Amino acid sequence: MKCFFFRRLSRSNQELQNKRSKKKKYPAGASKSTSSLASSPRSVSELYKEKEHNLKVLTLEELSEATNGFSRMQKIGEGGFGSVYKGTIRPQNGCGHPILVAIKRLNTRGFQGHKEWLAEVQFLGIVNHPNLVKLLGYCSVDGERGIQRLLVYEFMPNRSLEDHVFNNASPVLPWKTRLQIMLGAAQGIAYLHEELEVQVIYRDFKSSNVLLDNDFHPKLSDFGLAREGPVGDQTHVSTAVVGTRGYAAPEYVETGHLKVQSDVWSFGVVLYEILTGRRALDRNRPTMEQKLLDWVKQYPVNSSSFSMIIDQRLRNQYSIASARKIAKLADSCLKKNPEDRPSMSQIVESLKQAL
Template identity: 50%
Template structure:
């Protein structure tokens, strides 16, 4: 979730296989036995072995900021497999022994794009006001992310609210994601540029410090807006976000110089700018796609429970169609307002894909699938087309899933559809029937119809549910 301006979270990799080693399979490298489970964590804001000043009397730089931190209220998602924590490299050892030797080897390990800025640790310490807790934007498996301010075209720190607002991601040297993932992020984003990929501005490698500097995404993550905000995202913005995220994946799969499999497509890794344009972030798990006539690469199973394609979980065979499946899950989350996995729901509803499948192929049941907070303010044809697309993306046979360029084309026309379900006679009739049969429904149109009547019109249980969030161009 790299740059999210909200949720505080930590991902751990859990060993679910018997083998922790590497072997060769199908002519490629095989990595076995790991899985990422998403949990919530907030502890000490200072990452280990840093050069952060211990004084709490004030910021390291002579300026103040009003930035605040929003803690996550989500419950942990249940993990799969054992709780043995390992590193992403397949080793049980920590990356805490990074030293100046790796700094000397850096130029040999990676040909960094010249457009990236090289920051010193002290510059980033001052830019984030000594990594103060109220500068924290969030946390991922890599480490904490801090908000900072630097020169528009340089590396020097500046006063909050001036210059360029950035997100500084630190390497937690006791965490599971280490130098290898740090290099992978630079290797990928240092050479790629696309409107739907978050922009990497620069990096810092100094002694045992590893930091990455990104553009700041003022609206945070899609996860935040879908699951933590009381104000629901309007249907049109949901489709816009799906369209932008699909274009990002299509670029990685089909337009980049070498095909890239994202491998961790989920709502927390989709970040939003002031106009709700979607950008993909956090490329630490990204992997080169198969070369030549190969259909997949064999790799250790990594990702987030609930989003990973079933054939990848079972076999370790990774392809671009694995990302397509993950996109189908996120599309369902956008349509339903439900999480991919939610252990708080009744049995049979905890897995979003399993719960939603019976609704996707039935137009009469489709209304029960759409997020009830929208209260019928969604396009009927748009919902039908989105459901058809989700079915294709979630197909059990990966070969039958569409390419992401096809997904982009399918989504392109959806924003122009204006046939609102709230104006449909069929929808109104279903409201009444659902309210009679299940007046206390927690998901679906029953809750809408069961709301109190006032002057013949239903009163919404959600205040101003269709008010679009106003863009806020102020980033400080």
Template identity: 50%
Template sequence: MSSPASAAGQMLSQPNLRVFSFSELKAATRNFRSDTLLGEGGFGKVYKGWLMGINGERTVIAVKKLNSESTQGFQEWQSGINFLGRLSHPNLVKLLGYCLKGVELLLVYEFMAKGSLENHLFGRGSAVQPLPWDVRLKILIGAARGLAFLHASDRKVIYRDFKASNILLDGSYHAKLSDFGLARMGPTASKSHVTTLVMGTDGYAAPEYLATGHLYVKSDVYGFGVVLAEMLTGLRTIDVNRPNGKEKLVEWIKPHLTDRRKLKNVMDSRLEGKYPSRCALQIAEVSLDCLENEPKNRPSMQEFVETLERIDGATT
């Protein structure tokens, strides 16, 4: 692993990214005050910040302050810059810049006003509005386009951590993939897969990856299928508080995804029945295709983008 200093030297060659000073980000987040905290992950905290422009206008930003004491924190910082510094797409969160100051590692992103898909699906309380069906479909199509773009890029980027909490929403509910800390370059022409230490989130990781550490582009497709199942049911992929046999969503939901009547029984109650049942069944079938045990049996993300756009077109 390269040192933070040498890594920073390599990063500076990326003209798209701004190098922020630590004092600038400290001021923007009011010294990382607790009331600016947007969220917390395994390797760092994300704060809301405000940058003052030349003309006095303020830009809202999200500042990720990574845990510099962990190797993973540094690797996540470096991956974020390596991938988002080079890739640009409407369905990827925009990385504005970074900061390296002593042991401090920070990433600066565009601010996503509506937070994460996870919060909208599973959050409770008056501040959380249930997502209507058409908005759910819009979010899925955006997330699918983001993944398809990564898979089609020069070195087939494998996202490796596709989940509801990594799908962020702007003020108009446009979906953007965030958090590239676990992303990897895909296999070369001579190899079918990349072998890595198994990391990711329980419940979303593909079976072949958990069993062997072999990572395929199609491993992301499995995670997409899990998110589809969550979106249909409004249930988390793993919940130990559910009745016996239902703790793991994918295992018990599969038989319900092929039958309209069975599907109706497991649909998210917060939709209040306001969804086209034929469209829901088609989404359920897409989810099943994603959840195939064999990677080669799962269609590509580009195929899923086209299928979802077709389903959406038929309902509008």
């Protein structure tokens, strides 16, 4: 559930900034001063307007028909944002078999619901990466019956990472599969941080937002809280503190200063979740074990007791050396000083080595 709570660049980040600056070319005969004005960073909304995308605009009637009137039998998820339904829509050209989709119907009580809906349309409208969920279309209705905001995504049949790691009724997710899922998720976030014209801070990385296709290939979902990163000499974005308790970086919770390193902290939390099989915050456990990060501190990575934190469902499926590497990587993501945390591209390389 979403809760409203609460200068130095690393070498790799500096190299990234240098790489971005090298991409800027000045037209022949133009002065640097006039060209720099022309090449100022464009916002996500500007990029969205300029991009040729194939998002389908659907009517409320079409989406109601696709979900049997938003039947409870079709509901596959629910959260602070609203409800998600399984449905089928006609192909873009009207030919061929119906397409299986996930339809998110947002709660639109007040401005926040529309703001999150618009953020998802714009951010997913400009991105293109195999580890980010595809937005296929949307619906926006302002009528006598109130405001309706809906989003249509590709359907992910294996639900989320959360469903497999914490649900004892599900088959045990193998250690190697867990690492492959985290590698794909890291590649998706690295793309947002480092490869777009505008830097994107995901701001809501958690196991329930890592969706899985038929082959357990991961795709990040739910971009309603995503924000554009700092530009120029800025080191952070100042914003209201939103997110999910247990995953948000402490410096962001305390100050409202949002950085790409905030996503890195959240990634470290999820690394410990797949290692331990425990949630970041679990009120059903004894008091001393409710906060995952506090609990794992009792079993340091190089101690003889470290293996006690590893998910018991894994039994002998994992290498203790690999598990230690993942715990060390998680610890580096959870450094108190944000600038001491690795970049997402460094995390990608570490996960490849662990695999």
